[in-house]
């Protein structure tokens with residue numbers, strides 16, 4: 712999957728469309744206050760163990776990629792929900 716180095720998209724801080732720089736980042740650790748994390752802690756506590764079947768056998772052919780979009784005007788960054796891709800390339804497009 713090829714992704715342009717700069718994209719024009721909406722900035723929620725500037726409240727207009729501005730140029731954003733794309734950067735690949737590592738997944739951030741889940742906060743213990745997140746609903747999903749709280750639910751997971753509740754499900755794994757006590758008897759019963761893991762709530763889902765153990766992932767065995769094949770490895771998934773695609774991996775999740777986390778991208779960060781930084782506004783060039785206000786320098787603030789936003790991270791939209793991650794996508795799946797086999798291979799990721801950030802390319803320069805003019």
Ligand SMILES: [Zn+2]
Pocket residue numbers: 722723724725726729782783784785786787
């Ligand atoms: Zn901005």
